[in-house]
Each structure stands twice: as structure tokens, then as C-alpha cells.
């Protein structure tokens with residue numbers, strides 16, 4: 317991609333204004349090539365901390381660092397010119413204080429992020445307000461919050477009892493009040509996803525929530541069939557593992573049989 321190619325991204329206000337107009341489409345990406353391919357089809361790309369799992373093989377998202385997020389964000393920014401780019405605030409980079417959250421978010425913005433996402437309910441409302449007042453748009457994240465995996469005792473669906481649903485609703489309303497421009501709703505009872513979408517004036521982005529949500533997001537490796545196990549809510553739109561295995565098997569066979577490279581893959585000596 318040339319640096320002179322025109323960049324005209326979907327802006328955060330445009331994303332927010334899509335509520336009630338049409339569904340918002342989003343996927344995760346963490347590298348230049350994937351970002352380049354998906355750019356024209358999505359409204360925003362999220363550099364999720366799920367990168368720790370799908371790109372680095374960690375069992376959860378807790379080990380992802382700010383420096384890693386910044387580098388992956390810069391790669392995704394270089395691969396896109398249409399989609400809004402949103403970077404996940406990694407665990408430990410924003411919970412300590414509003415000042416710490418601002419420094420971390422500013423690092424991601426300096427690497428090209430248009431907005432940041434952070435997990436947490438009402439407890440993070442002050443942080444959201446602080447960032448938004450200082451020019452950093454925030455996408456909130458409620459319901460199943462992977463950074464709470466140890467507290468939850470696993471990646472467990474939330475909002476399945478009236479008490480849990482009421483708590484998540486209060487969280488989402490507090491985050492809206494604090495100035496979040498949209499909220500990811502992950503792994504909740506379908507009725508709650510629909511209720512939140514009706515109750516909030518900002519868009520809900522569902523992942524294992526409800527088709528009623530204002531938009532949807534999936535981890536791209538899950539939907540392309542590149543992960544060994546995908547969550548129940550992740551529909552597989554392709555089986556790229558099968559495609560890769562068969563291509564690599566053919567390549568290995570041809571190399572071993574001396575059939576690759578062929579003449580068209582080789583350089584001739586230059587004529588004097």
C-alpha cells in the first residue's frame with residue numbers, strides 16, 4: 317500500500333450515529349495483511365487483547381502488554397484506510413488511576429488508534445469520563461469481560477440471573493453517562509443484549525449477545541476457522557485451517573519430489 321493512498325476513515329461520531337440507521341460491522345485484526353483484506357468490509361477494526369491468545373498462544377488475555385498493543389495497532393493502521401481503528405487497553409494499563417489510563421490510551425492514539433476500548437462496569441465510569449474529556453473516545457465493554465477471567469472462574473456467560481442482568485444494565489448505563497460512544501456486550505443472555513440495545517442511546521456491539529444489538533464483532537481467527545476451539549457464539553464462515561494445511565502439504569510434497577520451483581520461478585542469467 318502506498319503512503320500516498322487516500323485515507324478516509326469512518327470516524328467515531330459516524331460510528332455512534334449508525335445506531336438505529338444500520339448495523340455496525342466489526343472484526344478483530346492484529347496484523348497488516350489481515351487488516352488490508354478486511355478494511356473495506358467493516359466499519360471498525362479492533363486490535364483486541366485476544367491477540368495474546370490467537371497470535372501468541374496464551375491461555376487468556378492477561379499477559380498482553382501496552383507495547384505489544386501499540387505495535388499491532390500501528391500495523392493495523394498501516395493496513396487500513398477506511399475502517400475506524402480501535403485499540404484494546406490491555407490488563408494493567410488503565411485500572412490503577414485515571415492518569416495511568418490517559419498515558420496508556422495516549423500511547424495507543426500516538427500509534428494511530430482512533431479510539432480505545434476498556435473492560436469494566438460502573439467502576440470504570442470515572443476513567444471513561446477522564447479520557448473522553450481529554451479527547452480520547454472510549455468503547456466500553458460489559459458482560460463477559462475476559463480480563464476478569466480469574467474472578468469469574470472461567471470464560472462464563474453473564475447476565476443469566478435477574479441480579480446479574482440488573483448489575484450489567486447499571487454498568488452499561490453508567491458507562492453511557494460517562495461518555496462512552498458505544499459498548500461491546502459480550503457473552504450475555506440474549507434477552508439482556510436486546511434490553512440493553514433498547515435502553516441505551518449509544519450503539520451496542522454484540523459478541524455472543526443478541527442479533528438485536530446495533531452491531532456485531534467476532535475474533536477473526538474464530539470466524540475464519542483458524543482456532544482449534546471457538547466459543548459457542550462464533551460462527552465459522554470458512555475453514556482456513558483446512559485450506560492452509562492442504563496448501564502446505566502440496567508445497568512440502570512438491571519440494572520433496574523436486575517439482576518446485578518450476579522454470580517460471582527461476583531467474584535466467586542476463587544476456588551480455
Ligand code: KIV
Pocket residue numbers: 344362363364365366367404500502523533534535
Ligand atoms: O479482545 C477482543 O478480541 C475483544 C473482542 C472479543 C470484543 O475484546
